[in-house]
Amino acid sequence: MKKWISLIAILSLVFILTNSVYGENATFVYDGIPTYEALYENVKFNDIEKHWAEESIYKMASLSVIRGMGKHQFKPEERLTKEQALILLVRLLGLEGEAYTQAENSIDNKDTGKYQILTTFDYLSEGYIQTALNNNIVTQEEIDDIEELTETETEDIELETEKQMIKYERDLELTEAQLSNIENQLRQKLEKNYTWRKNVSREQVAVWVARALELTPIIGQAQQNIYNLKDWQDIDTDNLDIIEAVLQEEIMQGNTKGYFLPKSSIKRGEMAKLLDNIHEEILQNRGYKIFTGIIERIGTVYDWNNEAQLTRTVFRIENDDNTISELITRKNNEDGISVGFIGLKKGKIITSDKLEELDYIKYYVTPENEIIFAEVLNNQTTTLEGFIKDIDTDNRTITVENYDGNEFKINVSPGADIRVNNYTVELKDLLYGQEVTLNISKGSVIDIDGYLDTGEEGYIHPGERIFIGKVLYKNLEDNELTLLDNQKEKTFIVDPYTPVIKNDSNVGLEGIKEGDIVRLEFDEHNSNMPIKLYVSEPDRQYENLFKATVADFNPSRNQILLKDVSHYDNTEWIEDNKNIILPLNYDTDIYIDGKGINKQYLDSYIGREAYIVTEDNFGKEEALKIVFKNGYEKQYYNSVQNIAFGDRKITVDYNQVYFDDSTIIIKDDKLIHPYNLKEDDDVFVVSHGMDTYTAAFISVEGIEDNVYIVYRGRMDEIGQYNFELDNYDILKGTEWDYNSKQTEFNISDDTKIIDTRDKEVKEVSVKEFTNSRFLKEDDKDNYYREYAYAVEYNDMIIAMNIIDDNDEAQVVTTGKVDTLDKINSRITLDDIRDWSDFEDKWIVNTSKVTLDVSDAIFIKNGKVVTINDISEGNSLYILRENDDGYIVIVR
Template sequence: MRKLSISFIVVFLLIVILNFSFVSGSTMYNGVNNATATFKNMSYNDIDSSFARNDIMRMTGLSVIRGNGNRLYYPTNKLKREEALAMILRLMGREKDVQLAQNSASGGVPGAAGTTSSGMVDSWAQGVITVAKNAGLLSKQEQSLDFTKNATRQEIANWIAKGINLAPVYGKDAQYVYSYKDSSLFDADKLPYIEATIESSIMSGYNNGYFGPNDSITREQMAAVLSRAFNVSYAMMGYTKDEGYIEDIERDNVDGGVRHTYVLKNDSGQDIALVAESSPNTNYDFAVLKNGNAGLSSIISNGDRLTYYTNGSNVIFAETANSSIKTISGTIDSIWQGSFRLVDDSGNSYVINYNSNTLVTMNSVDASIDDLKFGETAKVTVYGDTATNIDVEYTDLSSDGQVSLGDRQDSGKIVDIETDNSQVSITLDNGSTYTVNADMPVVGTGAAISASDLKVGEYIKLYFSSINTKTPDEIFLEDDYNKPVAVIRGSIAGVSGFNPKIQLNDVEMYKQGQWNATSSYAMYSLDGASVYLDGSKISVSDINKYKGYDAYIMLENHYGTETATLVSIQSGFNMSYEGSIDYNGNTMSITLSDNRQVSINDGTIILEDGLLVPKDQLSKISEAYVSFARGGAANFISILDTSAPSGYYYVKGNIINVTADSITVGNYYYYSGSEYGDESLNNNEWVANGDETFYIGDKTYIVDNTGNSPSNIPYNEFLNQRYTGSNYYSAYVVASDSNAIAVNIRPLSSTDRVSKAVLSSSSGNVLTLDNVMDWNGLNNKWELNTSLDSIDATKAVIVKNNKVVSANDLKSGDNLYIIRDGALGIVITVQQ
């Protein structure tokens, strides 16, 4: 008999193992036996027209709110204080405490209001008020309120912030509350917690600019507020939240019933099994909200994106995303960390995210994200805005290795540029190096630029017509993504939980060797950000551990949104330095002029010409602004351009003579004696020369700035007009060898200065500048000018690539060599 029993047990266990073979290596969660009741509770008859319909069902399914019986929620009814506190205490996971307190409460008739030591309260809610008081939700003054009266919006904001442990915001850091037109109506003692609730996007004001602190709140409005708060506080109820895609649904017959297993892979790459079973002896399931409809697990479909909540070994509730699976075919146009852009045959553009769970194949053969190349044709399966599958299709090549222009592409961030004669060698961050003619046009920015204008740190796409060549046929400069905006710093206030944003206090922006205050509080998206603490990489979620620390942040433009892409958190006392540096790539450190050594790490933000550049770029420069922790590493380095102007010759003097093909400049009196002649720039200073003659051709740009506005002088008219020595005109000349590129006819200035700068932006003829440096002849060095941030180029000649251009032809990041009189430009040349 014993042997038979053992055999039976073995057979039974074998059947169980076979039935559960799908969970090998998986984490399994069973449903709960009260799921049907939960589903019925979610199925209200009076919420179809409510704006908060999904929130009401979601919060009911997660046991935060309840209806008033008969499958009615009464969404537009005003909410009493005691009702609001009951909901908040459930949100805090304190319902058991309420029930115990209620059982010990005495007096009162159910449904009737009475006076207690806690003010006016209905008898059913006496336990609620007791626990609310013990939990610290109610101030001493609030304990005597009439809790049968309607709750106000500011009371709700105050209680929720306390209930889910939001950090109160005090003093000058409180900004949102004062942005409302009725901010004077807030109770002063509630302000810090109301500010925290608004900052966390749990509550907000009306569209008319008012908050309505003393307005009542309806039951549907409260459901929406609780739903947003739950996203932050679900762990207080003992829930764990996870997400993933349903990959398979298995159906098994068991014990005269059916078991359904929902197989998914969560966003951490783990295999998960959610199990529901209905049989004569076992009945467990979980409530689901899908496309605005409540149900049990049976409404889940293959491919659904699922957010599910578990408690221990049980799955309690799941919700499908509104998005559906779709397939898009097109060309990979750009690719960044965590996302790429796909353009279909109709020219429609899609920005698609990818993650470690995205399956990549090439002609249906397994591949990886690293195998994706710019310009490849791909078929992408997308759920919402995230790729679940990417299949890249190879292009058939012709026998001679030729392809249609664009069928082969490469792209990435420039990490090195070398110029040799008329050739430019470009190395991308993927390790590929290509050679192009220096004068090859570059498209994508709207400005007339060539390959010689490209800079380290810029993102480019290269198009080829041959599969093997290292010489592209076309270059495109990416200008709407990863475009640098600024480097800022501030004190970390936290990270918001909704599409994470870093919150900063006392925000400052770097500008020409100085940190200028911009705002007392700001938030920036952390889309794809790399975060470092003293050089060690940490996760975005870990930022909250370092509140009060200083963060140095690279801001970039991601399709119109200022986004923090590199965050360097510093724990030590900050210092700064400006001057010469010597970089050692072996020790990853720089030596300052006073022999102090500062280490460099992956968290160091290195900026050159407004672009984020790799560490190796430090080996090519001699001066920089350095921000660093005392005794620690650099958090930010701004490379200062100290190179000499290249390719142009600058002269100023009186016009002595004009011939059929030349102009002679000289006859300029020097205070050092009676010597006559012109002056030319030598080592950035004006030095005396004899008279000099320059050839004038039909490409020479000549402008008369002796009047109120510039007047362009055609070549033939210049030769035939009044600009001769006897008429006492003077000019500034920009030349290449003895050939005049530009002549700016205007009075000479004894106060003109020579400066260098990086162009930040231009608006009309006003050029906004970064890293302005003036030449100091006494010290024989370039020095930062912290007061000049723009110049007016209305009466200036601007020379780029050996020809005169307009301000619109300049691009952000151009290195400018400037002869100026105060903030008025005279001659501006773009260095090559």
């Protein structure tokens, strides 16, 4: 009787402890699995320590996706076969049951006497391959191709079969029919070694993975990555579109040298990493639950059952989705039966008893609601460096702009360590514009390190005071730069010798464009002259402009589904004929009828057409602004006749179009402010409305004036560091002017001179050029009275191209580099605009143009370069005659 009273008391205590320590409203309770100890032993590999894929191997093995090779060996450097690759994908998809059924159906029950030729694994292999075929991972065409044998392979198999048959033919108990069945099965077994047990290529794995994930092939201009690979031509043409999808999903990528190596084999360690990249969504589709949260409390209670002591441990998890989970493990010390789970901590495999309070974990729950694996994420702290843009002490948030001009608004943990000059301060003590380093864990700031100068008043350490803003105007004559920050204009004086750094190059004030985000550094508190400028925004501030129907909104994944999609390209809408799933930015602007709305109301506008501009957010394309179409659409392409900023309207083609905060305005691939619009700008306008029309989108088709002046004329005099041109033409921006006067120009030892009069381009030193005045007048190397193009920059001729008299460029062209053939000196351009003197505007050229630039001078950032310094995607300004380029300037 006392034993029962004791048991009841203990059970009551367990109940009280459970409800008091862990709370009455726990949302989920998950038990461990009874096989966790065996699983733990199976994944304790002794050959993967310090291997680059060690954590992925442990994780995939713990989730029973990939298995070892026996004797605690994983063999991460062993090559993967075609057979093994399909088995892993089928297993990850949870189709093992189907594979076993297919294996049973493939069993060959023919009489082979007392011998078993085909093993269980041979039949399982057939089952996995058939399952992969049934689920569209592999095609019948690929199977046929893999199983096709060469004449030599067939001969080798027959020789090996005959060799092995000798043993069986000596067995006089076997009948002819049994020997025939043995021979056929031997041949079948040997064929596997020449087909499915050959190494699988990276390209083949990429294709099979894409099908397993049901990725949509990416075609046309949406292809962003495939052509950046140096060996993309080695990929089968039929596979380019689907591998592009794999690259964009960051499932696979090229190596550090830019090669994909499509025909190379893949290793077991590499496959483990690949499976790690794709497993989460697949497991969730199979019914797994994946949570992240912090272990708030670990409680242990002891119980007795039939004299056996039972240890029960409860891990209380506060999940990131504001739910609570209790993970239960049990151990029976009497009979050894227990349930639990394994995990990964600091890169090593562990059992659940090694977890600690305050560990931040990601854990996996099976469809049977059993906890199987937990990964400790404590060591995954990220660092953010930049400048404070805003502090909200009430909500404990800080907004920081990093050095690339991107803003991040982050919660500050209540226990965060905040220091300035190594002194502890409070959040309210931090200053706007102050440079800080944040350490972030679990989505919150855990410490802040800031710095302030304590030197004499007026002078500060260079770079301590900064100003960040968007370029509104630049005035090269007065060396002024006007920035816009929080809708306030501020003008700065930029000394001609002040460094202006863009992509690690000093580009000068001329290299800054309207719409650029720049960071100015000062060495005095009240100075209006920065000591250094950084152009911190990439050349392209937006990724795509779509017109599409918003078909669905998934708030849990923060993404929208677009259908009937078209993208903007060179004053045209190009139909994509596909659906797009597009993530939203953390602060995506959404407008309906010119008014901003919260994304939680997106459900109310499903089925409506919208204009969507996107940006590349660390390799992930996200919606930056969504403008729902309201009424009918009209399009205009002409010069701006009038702008009324007060009334917020422009006149194009004698039509008045309004603009507001919802209007998307771009120029030179950048999002710009309405103040950057100017009269006489050539613009493409898409407006919508009923009685009055508002611009959804304005694209400024013109370009900024070129800072380089190009001359074409005849050289009449050559001096030591100068020469004269007579009867020359001047190209400033787009306009050619004629000058009949002789004018002197300066050159230096840095001037680049080439002679393109013959088939072979000849480089001419400045000394050879100036000394040519002492040669006879009819000497070919005397450049007196020869014609030349000369490029002037900052009152100095930086480059000359000596040409034949009949070589005369006809067209000024701008465009983006689509492809480069550096060996044959050819550039193919896209997004082309040709200047028309007759129409006095840029004419859009919708076709691609390939130019021969073997006789061209290349200029970039004020310096003469070569075609090797040109990259795909560069914007170029080119002076050309038909398909021959003479002057190529990187804009």
